[in-house]
Amino acid sequence: MFVPTLMGQCTPEQQAYWLPRALDMQIIGTYAQTELGHGTFIRGLETTATYDPETETFVMNSPTLTSYKWWAGGLAKTVNYCIVVAQLYTKGVCHGTHPFIVQIRDEETHMPRPGVKVGDIGPKLGFNTADNGYLGFDNYRIPRDNMMMKNAQVLKDGTYVKVARHGKATYGTMVFVRVLLVNEAAFNLAKACTIAVRYSAIRRQCSPDSEGSELQVLDYSTQQHKLFICIATAHALQLNSTWLWKTFSDTLAAIKQGNVDTLPELHALSSCLKALSTADAASLIEQCRHACGGHGYMMSSGLPYLYAFVTATRTYEGDYTILLLQTARFLVKAYEQVEAGKPLTPTVSYLSQAFTGKKLPWDSSPDGIIRAFQALAAGKLSSTVKSLRKRLESGLSYEQAWELSTIQLNGAAEAHCRAVMSQNYKSEIERLTVNSSPNVKLVLQQLYKVYLYYWALERTGDLLLYTSISESDIFELQLRYEGLLKEIRPNAVGIVDAFDLRDEVLHSALGSYDGNVYERLMAEAQKSPLNAEPVNQTFHTYLKPMMKGKL
Ligand SMILES: CC/C=C\C/C=C\C/C=C\C/C=C\C/C=C\CCCC(=O)SCCNC(=O)CCNC(=O)[C@H](O)C(C)(C)COP(=O)(O)OP(=O)(O)OC[C@H]1O[C@@H](n2cnc3c(N)ncnc32)[C@H](O)[C@@H]1OP(=O)(O)O
Numbered sequence: 257m258f259v260p261t262l263m264g265q266c267t268p269e270q271q272a273y274w275l276p277r278a279l280d281m282q283i284i285g286t287y288a289q290t291e292l293g294h295g296t297f298i299r300g301l302e303t304t305a306t307y308d309p310e311t312e313t314f315v316m317n318s319p320t321l322t323s324y325k326w327w328a329g330g331l332a333k334t335v336n337y338c339i340v341v342a343q344l345y346t347k348g349v350c351h352g353t354h355p356f357i358v359q360i361r362d363e364e365t366h367m368p369r370p371g372v373k374v375g376d377i378g379p380k381l382g383f384n385t386a387d388n389g390y391l392g393f394d395n396y397r398i399p400r401d402n403m404m405m406k407n408a409q410v411l412k413d414g415t416y417v418k419v420a421r422h423g424k425a426t427y428g429t430m431v432f433v434r435v436l437l438v439n440e441a442a443f444n445l446a447k448a449c450t451i452a453v454r455y456s457a458i459r460r461q462c463s464p465d466s467e468g469s470e471l472q473v474l475d476y477s478t479q480q481h482k483l484f485i486c487i488a489t490a491h492a493l494q495l496n497s498t499w500l501w502k503t504f505s506d507t508l509a510a511i512k513q514g515n516v517d518t519l520p521e522l523h524a525l526s527s528c529l530k531a532l533s534t535a536d537a538a539s540l541i542e543q544c545r546h547a548c549g550g551h552g553y554m555m556s557s558g559l560p561y562l563y564a565f566v567t568a569t570r571t572y573e574g575d576y577t578i579l580l581l582q583t584a585r586f587l588v589k590a591y592e593q594v595e596a597g598k599p600l601t602p603t604v605s606y607l608s609q610a611f612t613g614k615k616l617p618w619d620s621s622p623d624g625i626i627r628a629f630q631a632l633a634a635g636k637l638s639s640t641v642k643s644l645r646k647r648l649e650s651g652l653s654y655e656q657a658w659e660l661s662t663i664q665l666n667g668a669a670e671a672h673c674r675a676v677m678s679q680n681y682k683s684e685i686e687r688l689t690v691n692s693s694p695n696v697k698l699v700l701q702q703l704y705k706v707y708l709y710y711w712a713l714e715r716t717g718d719l720l721l722y723t724s725i726s727e728s729d730i731f732e733l734q735l736r737y738e739g740l741l742k743e744i745r746p747n748a749v750g751i752v753d754a755f756d757l758r759d760e761v762l763h764s765a766l767g768s769y770d771g772n773v774y775e776r777l778m779a780e781a782q783k784s785p786l787n788a789e790p791v792n793q794t795f796h797t798y799l800k801p802m803m804k805g806k807l
Pocket residue numbers: 257287289290295296297298299329424427428430431433436437440519520523572573574575578582585586
């Protein structure tokens with residue numbers, strides 16, 4: 257995040273100085289925004305940067321324990337510079353949070369600079385190869401030029417000048433990383449399902465009739481139900497990530513031309529897609545582990561590591577709930593635009609036809625299911641706005657009414673995001689397979705239908721509320737879904753092979769291409785230090801005395 261922030265928040269002159277040094281690794285940096293007391297609520301950060309015109313420096317301070325920076329990757333022992341987000345004070349006025357480039361260690365000795373307190377935050381659920389750190393300042397001075405001045409400036413005399421056209425321009429790196437994380441979620445989920453599907457083709461368990469041989473566990477319908485949604489979701493996330501990247505690039509190009517009109521929609525999209533993709537990837541990676549039984553619990557399966565790594569993405573760069581609520585703000589505004597007869601931006605344009613007051617006629621075709629997801633999102637949004645307004649009418653403030661409605665707001669944002677993802681999944685497959693062979697088209701369409709049927713069956717309660725779906729329609733959809741799993745089964749291993757992930761990347765005894773699962777598990781077990789000697793010294797120190805009653 258260090259380099260993207262240098263690119264996004266520095267003036268051209270600052271970039272010319274800092275970027276070559278960072279890209280050449282002459283300096284190593286990190287992004288220190290979160291504090292012990294605040295991560296989500298950026299406006300509540302407590303670190304201060306107070307401008308002193310006498311010396312033309314900013315004085316950095318950590319006034320409380322909770323103001324200590326906490327979490328930044330590599331901060332503890334690796335980096336010598338960091339971007340510190342701090343409350344800017346000049347001429348006695350606080351201008352809110354701004355980013356600063358701060359040298360924290362000597363470039364030669366690597367000793368922390370006087371006035372800098374830095375250390376490691378300790379072991380975590382995962383990410384233990386990263387030295388996430390804490391950081392505090394005691395009247396530590398940095399040059400005025402170290403304020404990142406693309407979006408706001410402090411002149412030599414201390415005058416504050418706002419440059420950016422958008423109030424949240426300094427949040428740009430977060431938007432960029434959220435966009436990247438959708439791709440990251442797809443990649444890691446593809447790894448997990450490659451491991452679990454390959455293993456399920458090797459693993460045999462139980463024989464339906466006592467005479468016959470044991471079945472590959474991949475032949476069980478329940479196993480297919482666990483795993484094929486993982487493959488389908490990996491594709492859904494990958495295609496949505498490509499689409500989101502294009503939306504991001506287009507918005508960035510527009511901003512460079514001085515047009516910030518599409519930023520709110522990008523923020524709403526990157527927020528909900530980051531939230532849903534990381535949450536889905538984490539829970540489906542855990543599902544892949546379940547699908548591998550006991551061996552999935554081994555570190556050598558690679559799955560615990562993947563889970564620990566990916567579950568953090570649900571939290572960092574904006575917690576799941578918080579980001580869905582950001583999307584919900586955008587949706588409520590879109591609702592008001594529909595009421596006022598104003599035009600809508602592309603990803604919410606479906607709302608303009610959705611508030612008919614009638615249930616959408618159920619249609620089980622893929623297009624029909626996408627329309628149903630849209631109706632569901634619109635229906636949830638409409639009920640949420642009703643709740644919000646009822647609470648306002650009862651005399652509550654907007655903030656109070658909003659807070660009481662946040663469970664529903666999150667539900668509406670999740671439904672909207674699922675509808676957007678489904679629509680993109682379909683249109684990206686159509687776009688990308690124009691020249692593909694019929695077989696490739698068929699397989700990709702099967703996967704995309706698995707995604708639609710799976711989520712329709714997961715949301716039958718909502719569909720009953722907002723569409724005319726009947727009990728027999730649900731029964732028919734369930735049978736269709738189960739039939740689809742059987743159609744995919746013969747190609748399942750080929751489909752995950754097509755992710756083209758090398759053994760070195762999978763790093764799994766269960767998921768290697770050669771399928772030598774048992775040999776690899778045994779070879780990994782031999783690496784346990786406990787296998788280095790026939791009798792461990794703890795036998796003599798503790799077990800034997802205990803057994804002889806001498807403890
Ligand atoms: C380094 C990774 C690089 C690449 C990733 C690729 C691969 C990953 C591979 C491996 C990963 C390895 C290592 C990475 C590990 C960890 C990195 C983690 C880094 C971090 O976590 S950095 C810290 C991130 N912190 C957060 O995300 C904090 C979340 N909080 C917020 O974003 C905000 O506080 C907020 C949005 C919740 C609220 O902000 P606010 O209080 O200032 O605003 P309001 O709620 O009042 O809203 C006002 C208004 O502003 C709009 N808004 C808010 N944010 C934005 C934005 N970003 N852009 C545009 N507009 C924004 C909001 O919608 C409101 O608008 P409205 O019109 O008034 O409704």
